[in-house]
Amino acid sequence: MTPVLPSVRRALPHVVTLAVVLTAWSLVSASDVVKPAYLTPSPLEVWEAFVRANTYHPIGGGVDRVVRGEENYFxxxxxxxxxxxxxxxxxxxxxxxxxxxxxxxxxxxxxxxxxxxxxxxxxxxxxxxxxxxxxxxxxxxxxxxxxxxxxxxxxxxxxxxxxxxxxxxxxxxxxxxxxxxxxxxxxxxxxxxxxxxxxxxxxxxxxxxxxxxxxxxxxxxxxxxxxxxxxxxxxxxxxxxxxxxxxxxxxxxxxxxxxxxxxxxxxxxxxxx
Structure with missing residues (x-):
């Protein structure tokens, strides 16, 4: 148990900093300060784009048209x-x-x-x-x-x-x-x-x-x-x-x-x- 505590202490500042950055990013994206809105995608939108770029997904609203990642590459x-x-x-x-x-x-x-x-x-x-x-x-x-x-x-x-x-x-x-x-x-x-x-x-x-x-x-x-x-x-x-x-x-x-x-x-x- 004891060796875990120093590791937690070392990681805590990084976790807190990341949480602050993601929160500030989300607030800026949701505030519509920058227009049009697509210029400031939220962390969730970026994550969805990342997942989409690494999977097969339909395009054009039709399930028969499936593309591979982005530009046909993951x-x-x-x-x-x-x-x-x-x-x-x-x-x-x-x-x-x-x-x-x-x-x-x-x-x-x-x-x-x-x-x-x-x-x-x-x-x-x-x-x-x-x-x-x-x-x-x-x-x-x-x-x-x-x-x-x-x-x-x-x-x-x-x-x-x-x-x-x-x-x-x-x-x-x-x-x-x-x-x-x-x-x-x-x-x-x-x-x-x-x-x-x-x-x-x-x-x-x-x-x-x-x-x-x-x-x-x-x-x-x-x-x-x-x-x-x-x-x-x-x-x-x-x-x-x-x-x-x-x-x-x-x-x-x-x-x-x-x-x-x-x-x-x-x-x-x-x-x-």
Whole structure:
């Protein structure tokens, strides 16, 4: 019984906050402050839109006409497609960004030459790329994946670079003096020391990728959770659009939680003196 009480205490503020948010949301929706009323769907309407998007349901008032979810896909299927695009974009970004960041950190001259270009890419909003990516790769998944690569690449590169620069030279010299080769020093000292920074950069990159997914799926983005959120908004299906936004946000929180757990497993020494 005793171990349950601390868990209840920790959860209570979150439960209370959620109740306050839902109550305030319901009151605003019921007050008709914003008109037309469909612009402020209630939590119940959003829930009904979520359920509808994940079930078979009749349309047009006829029981013989049944549709599957939204745009012939369940909401979770839209989410899986977006996750696949983001996963592929992050994988490509990691494969390129980590070696580049390591090289920039190990060879200062190379870092000084390449660094401004990485900073330049970091400063450009990903949405700015969408036009010429579509022109180059068309409306299909290739342009979307490359947009997500461009969103995720700079933070991973810079995080890797900072990780290399954060390794004390004394540690590297100590390994060399104990008989380690340069390759062993790189693989057993430098690389493990940069893992926490790489994971931090990956967390930032995942955030950027999620904020970019709607832009990536503006053109021919169905199936896709971002494309569904955009399309439902243009069709005045605000409850469905809000449901998509909530799913995007909750999924981002879940992914970040997984990455934090992974960071603790792969770099348990981080934050410890």
């Amino acid at each position: 909401l979770w299927e839209h989410l899986v497609v977006s996750l696949r695009r983001i996963g592929l974009g992050l994988a490509i970004a990691l494969v390129v960004a980590v070696p580049l960041g390591l090289t920039m950190g190990l060879f200062r001259g190379f870092g000084r030459v390449v660094g401004p270009y990485v900073d330049f890419l970091r400063s450009i909003p990903p949405l700015a790329y969408i036009g010429f990516l579509i022109a180059w790769f068309g409306f299909y998944d290739t342009s979307k994946v490359w947009l997500l690569v461009l969103a995720a690449f700079p933070p991973i590169t810079l995080a890797t670079l900072n990780g290399v620069r954060g390794v004390k030279e004394d540690h590297l010299n100590a390994a060399l003096s104990l008989g380690a080769t340069k390759r062993q020093t790189l693989t057993h000292v430098l690389a493990p020391a940069t893992v926490p920074d790489i994971l931090s950069g990956l967390r930032v990159a995942v955030g950027f990728a999620w904020t970019t997914v709607v832009a990536a799926e503006l053109a021919n983005g169905l199936p896709g959770i971002g494309g569904l959120a955009y399309l439902s908004g243009t069709q005045n299906k605000i409850a469905l659009s809000v449901a998509c936004i909530l799913v995007i946000g909750l999924t981002a929180i879940a992914l970040d939680t997984v990455l934090r757990i992974l960071e603790k497993q792969l770099a348990p020494w981080r934050g410890k003196a």
